[in-house]
Amino acid sequence: MLKAKNLTQIAQKVLQQEAAALQRVSAGIDSSFEACVEAILSLSGRVVVTGIGKSAIVANKIVATLNSTGTPALFMHAADAIHGDLGMVQKDDLVICISKSGNTPEIKVLVPLLKRTGALLTALVSNTDSYLARQADFILNGTIDQEACPNNLAPTTSTTVHMALGDALAVCLVEARGFTSQDFARLHPGGSLGKQLYLKVGDIYKDNELPVVFEDDNLKDTILEISGKRLGAAAVLSSNQELIGIITDGDLRRMLQRFDDLRGLTAADVMSPRPKTVCPTDYAAKALQLMQENNISQLVVVSEDERQEVLGFVHIHNLIKEGII
Template sequence: MNISNKITLTAKKVLQLEAEAIARLADFIDEGFEKCVETILTIKGRVVVTGIGKSANIAQKIVATLNSTGTPALFMHAADAIHGDLGMIQADDFVICISKSGNTPEIKVLVPLLKRKGSKLAAMVSSTDSYLAKCADFVLNANVEREACPHNLAPTTSTTAALALGDALAVSLLEARGFSSTDFAHLHPGGSLGKRMYLKVEDIYTQNEAPRVNANAPLKEIIIEISSKRLGATAVLSQDNEQLIGIITDGDLRRMLNKYDSIEGIIATDIMTPAPFTIDAAEYAVEALVVMQNKSITQLIVTNSGKFGGFVHLHDLLKEGLV
């Protein structure tokens, strides 16, 4: 067997072993798991997730997932806990301790101290007969038959299983809380997903110029307005400048040259596109993107209380990371 084939077989074997381990976890979701979730929902404090070694790395990721899905959480390294960090835990907190064996020296020192604090304790373990599991109020069974490591030593399958079980816990809490996509956006304001849920047209269109001409505006004025405002279009307002009646784009100017033998005397109403597509300033910016995509346009007139307000351009949405 050549080296390439061996690499492929090894990689597939690892993925298969870990997939099977995660699938087995479904059989361990029982009343104890339910009670654990229900208890976390009632606490006034936070969820503190702790572990040592690779389990500590998994604990940090679980904390990040909990925080981003509506469950306040923090990470405490099990080794640091017995050297001062234990002070971060309050009686109203809920502690999840991750340990494959549940019998490491640091865990055996830490558990009695946690119990003395009065916090509820959940053990995420592969061995349900371990010291940690026997001392815990709740056991989250993350049992795996073997590691993907050929020597059955390096934490591989066990850490993957713990991570997946942490996700199951976080999503169960999310659904039980009725945590919505809007709630998610509030916690992720800097990302594109968050912006899709909270960024509105009124937040961005005011940064642009608001090109406009009167219905009777001559061609020279139209061209100057479009060129100077650099949005590739201008709104056309009624003679009293109160009502939006059309739009003139760069494309309309090109079509005008093909349509008319003489451009002398042409005014805005001769070349405008009537009843242009618009979006209200109070709409979400992502809705403006949908309109632009569906209508194959790059700028959209913004209305405010039914009146012309300005323009939002595709480049604005690109800059905000919505595309």
């Protein structure tokens, strides 16, 4: 059995070889790549990505990336295409055919059928002199020197390069379309990622009670308000109902260190001034960022007008419940 040191060296060699291949492919990006991007941007149909074996797996990933970034895409297995699935390709589509050699029997059967549909054909290949490349309208050049496999057989470097070219294509389309984080959220409504992009403070703070005291309220009433509303804090208002501070459980503990005699203390004596606030239209992700930056667990929610009326609280537990964290 190989020693751990040897295994580490092998792993490093694989990664270095694949990284070097990506550098060479990057330097080879040309006008055909640009023309493919422009064709997709003006496409009235969809992008259909096809391949066989490991290329089919790469094709599935590229399809998923395109769909999630605003480019409608379909996966078609190259073997299934000649048994009926070719019907999903329409004349207004663009087909990306992935093949390392570009000369496999399946590709040679499939390409003439694809050309017959009238769809544009893009070859994502590691052999630009192949049958597939010669028949294609556009070429995405994924040429490599050799696979990372010691026998130069198992698709390793080639699949890494092909997948990276798919990413490059998708990102070019994102940039060209001006695809925004709001667009991304629209396509990713589920899970924590989607919620970070669309969930707003106004969607969650209303489930909490609103603990509020006035600056002249005595200590007993202040503690009862904090305890009764179960958020570990209370907003402190002036006599004209302006937000002037916040009292948290931590402020109460610090109060015990600062004062020997608690009699006569008011909310104004205990509060922390200038509390951190958010508005209902702020994203929940912003609320989380403010909490993390200031090492606090709650924020006061205020209106967006000049009055900054206290509307409620958002607590770290709300964000945990929603899966933002």
